[in-house]
Amino acid sequence: MIRHLFKLIWNKKRAHSLLIIEIWASFMVLFGLASLLVHNLSNYREPLGFSYEYVWVVDLNNNQDTVAVAEKTQRIIQRINAFPEVASSSRMSDNSPFSANTMNNNVERGNRKTMMDFYVTDEKFADVLEIPLASGRWYTPADSIGKYRAVVINQKAKEKLFDDEDPVGQLLGDKPKGNDGSRQQKIVGVIDNFKAKGEFMTNMPAIFQQLDAKESYHKKILVKVKPGTDAVFEAKLVKAVTAMATGWSVDVDHLTESCENRHNLTLVPAIIFVIVCSFLLINVALGLFGVLNVSITRRRGEIGLRRALGATERSISWQFVGEMWVLATFALVLGLVLACQFPLLNVFDLASSVYVIAIIVAALIVYLLVTICALFPSRQAAAIQPAVALHEE
Amino acid sequence: MIKLTNIEKVYRTSSIETLALTNINLTINAGEFISIMGPSGCGKSTLMNLMGLLDAPSAGQVEIDGRIVMQYRDKELALLRNQQIGFIFQSFHLINDLSVLDNVEIPLLYRKGDATGPRSVGASRRQLAQEALEKVGLSNRMKHFPGQLSGGQKQRVAIARAIVGRPSIILADEPTGNLDSAMGNEIMAILQQLNTEGSTIVMVTHDETMAKKTHRLIRLFDGAMVGDSKLISDLRFGISDVSAGNVISEPSNPKS
Ligand SMILES: Nc1ncnc2c1ncn2[C@@H]1O[C@H](COP(=O)(O)OP(=O)(O)OP(=O)(O)O)[C@@H](O)[C@H]1O
Ligand SMILES: [Mg+2]
Numbered sequence: 001m002i003r004h005l006f007k008l009i010w011n012k013k014r015a016h017s018l019l020i021i022e023i024w025a026s027f028m029v030l031f032g033l034a035s036l037l038v039h040n041l042s043n044y045r046e047p048l049g050f051s052y053e054y055v056w057v058v059d060l061n062n063n064q065d066t067v068a069v070a071e072k073t074q075r076i077i078q079r080i081n082a083f084p085e086v087a088s089s090s091r092m093s094d095n096s097p098f099s100a101n102t103m104n105n106n107v108e109r110g111n112r113k114t115m116m117d118f119y120v121t122d123e124k125f126a127d128v129l130e131i132p133l134a135s136g137r138w139y140t141p142a143d144s145i146g147k148y149r150a151v152v153i154n155q156k157a158k159e160k161l162f163d164d165e166d167p168v169g170q171l172l173g174d175k176p177k178g179n180d181g182s183r184q185q186k187i188v189g190v191i192d193n194f195k196a197k198g199e200f201m202t203n204m205p206a207i208f209q210q211l212d213a214k215e216s217y218h219k220k221i222l223v224k225v226k227p228g229t230d231a232v233f234e235a236k237l238v239k240a241v242t243a244m245a246t247g248w249s250v251d252v253d254h255l256t257e258s259c260e261n262r263h264n265l266t267l268v269p270a271i272i273f274v275i276v277c278s279f280l281l282i283n284v285a286l287g288l289f290g291v292l293n294v295s296i297t298r299r300r301g302e303i304g305l306r307r308a309l310g311a312t313e314r315s316i317s318w319q320f321v322g323e324m325w326v327l328a329t330f331a332l333v334l335g336l337v338l339a340c341q342f343p344l345l346n347v348f349d350l351a352s353s354v355y356v357i358a359i360i361v362a363a364l365i366v367y368l369l370v371t372i373c374a375l376f377p378s379r380q381a382a383a384i385q386p387a388v389a390l391h392e393e
Numbered sequence: 394m395i396k397l398t399n400i401e402k403v404y405r406t407s408s409i410e411t412l413a414l415t416n417i418n419l420t421i422n423a424g425e426f427i428s429i430m431g432p433s434g435c436g437k438s439t440l441m442n443l444m445g446l447l448d449a450p451s452a453g454q455v456e457i458d459g460r461i462v463m464q465y466r467d468k469e470l471a472l473l474r475n476q477q478i479g480f481i482f483q484s485f486h487l488i489n490d491l492s493v494l495d496n497v498e499i500p501l502l503y504r505k506g507d508a509t510g511p512r513s514v515g516a517s518r519r520q521l522a523q524e525a526l527e528k529v530g531l532s533n534r535m536k537h538f539p540g541q542l543s544g545g546q547k548q549r550v551a552i553a554r555a556i557v558g559r560p561s562i563i564l565a566d567e568p569t570g571n572l573d574s575a576m577g578n579e580i581m582a583i584l585q586q587l588n589t590e591g592s593t594i595v596m597v598t599h600d601e602t603m604a605k606k607t608h609r610l611i612r613l614f615d616g617a618m619v620g621d622s623k624l625i626s627d628l629r630f631g632i633s634d635v636s637a638g639n640v641i642s643e644p645s646n647p648k649s
Binding site: 001003004007008011012301302304305306307308309310311312313314315385386387388390 | 439442445447448449467468471472474475476480482486488490491492495498499500502503504515554558
């Protein structure tokens with residue numbers, strides 16, 4: 001029966017080429033859609049790596065004031081910590097969680113080199129964001145006077161530079177350079193994940209460097225407030241801070257809100273894309289259904305004949321489903337040649353596993369689609385009396 | 394072998410109703426060679442379709458081998474069509490996208506997997522199809538496609554396809570209608586040969602001389618049976634009632 005099917009398909013290859021193209025097109029649309037969804041979903045499945053509940057970002061801006069900025073900043077932090085509503089706080093660089101800012105550094109170790117998200121934070125950062133340590137420890141005030149600059153990296157960064165080696169205690173960069181950068185970086189700890197841009201961000205290599213309290217940059221303060229603290233306190237905090245440094249301004253963001261905004265930045269375009277693709281897909285499915293319906297109806301005579309010769313209704317529908325599967329397989333082979341270029345040429349900088357899963361998902365949906373599109377018209381055609389079907393030819 | 398009781402067939406479309414057959418009572422015994430005659434549109438093909446289980450009557454009962462098939466489900470009907478009945482259609486109905494050999498093999502394909510029939514696999518299927526084609530004298534056209542054959546050759550392919558599964562009943566709807574007399578005689582000879590080998594044959598024909606070569610002649614007029622006569626394949630008796638034939642009024646018969 002399978003040989004019979006192949007002969008039948010081969011002998012009508014020209015009539016089938018249009019169908020193959022149609023199936024191929026729907027596969028490509030599905031593949032694109034599935035890649036996007038699988039990519040975001042696999043990102044989403046990775047733990048965020050930190051907790052942001054009750055954490056506010058207080059962004060200090062010294063504006064025109066350039067006198068004793070570092071000292072003022074330190075005093076403001078002391079003031080903030082003195083509020084009974086504040087559980088703890090941590091000073092960091094501008095690229096706070098869920099913000100639009102990013103900092104990258106090329107980090108070298110021997111002949112290995114990799115691009116990493118670069119954060120400058122103080123000693124309480126891990127504490128405020130409740131970041132668990134996979135190994136080693138977070139840096140302490142004692143590290144600030146050591147021979148090396150203390151850094152913490154995440155698991156992804158460890159994979160890039162160390163494979164299975166233990167990175168704790170290792171030095172980064174080949175030689176001391178620059179003014180205060182004269183101190184070489186030394187890894188004191190490793191954390192798991194840090195997806196600063198939210199759940200849908202790809203888990204990137206990241207490095208955290210100890211902040212020098214005497215610096216005048218890096219004036220974002222993560223403030224963890226006690227549960228139940230509200231906007232009244234926010235106003236009080238802003239008032240207190242602006243009173244301490246004339247000419248400075250303060251912005252307060254709640255991380256829960258920034259997180260939501262961040263997610264919407266990913267979700268909204270994704271949802272629009274999904275809707276557009278769904279319509280496209282419905283169109284393709286309808287088109288496929290129409291083409292198959294016509295071609296199966298045109299073969300009613302053949303169906304009647306086969307039934308007259310002893311085919312059951314089931315074997316008729318399976319014949320058509322089988323034919324469609326063979327055609328779909330042809331189309332998928334064509335589609336695969338194209339789809340494989342994405343991971344091979346690394347077109348969108350996504351993990352190749354994303355494409356593999358997307359290909360499998362798209363292929364399954366294509367098979368499902370053609371099965372449905374072949375099953376219904378052929379069932380209908382097989383249900384009419386053979387004599388009637390033959391009469392129509 | 395085949396028994397029709399009080400058969401009526403009405404074709405209903407949205408606008409018109411056609412009474413194609415009415416009050417048909419007919420018993421066909423094993424080994425008989427029967428011809429059916431009647432003017433165009435009188436219901437001959439309809440009757441053949443009912444006997445071949447290709448359509449259901451509007452009223453009445455069809456029995457094959459003593460089994461009432463009216464209640465049969467699709468699977469059982471398919472089995473009967475496949476094993477008991479070989480159908481030769483008025484208009485061949487070959488699949489143009491398949492070679493002659495592949496066309497002839499089709500009935501055997503639907504035999505696979507059913508418990509009662511011989512499980513015919515690849516090579517033996519091929520073998521049987523070749524034998525059937527040899528029988529109809531087409532062994533030199535097996536790789537051809539139907540489009541490359543003459544009408545007579547197509548008809549012979551259709552016969553090969555009907556006999557390849559060795560059915561006990563062969564239903565032939567005007568097998569010689571599209572052929573010249575020489576080719577017609579050839580086809581007739583094949584059918585007679587099959588009949589002597591034990592097949593029950595029912596044949597629709599317009600050709601009196603073909604009908605004369607059979608055992609029994611059924612006449613239809615306007616959907617009703619108007620004649621059923623036993624023939625002796627002897628020209629002295631002509632086409633007249635001989636014995637058991639209960640000839641009803643026969644308006645189409647010029648002799649009456
Ligand atoms: N599928 C159908 N739908 C409606 N009417 C039909 C259908 N098939 C046949 N008929 C009608 O039933 C009647 C009998 O048709 P049938 O095909 O049995 O005639 P026939 O005796 O085989 O004629 P011919 O010698 O021309 O082949 C005709 O009047 C025809 O119009
Ligand atoms: Mg007819």
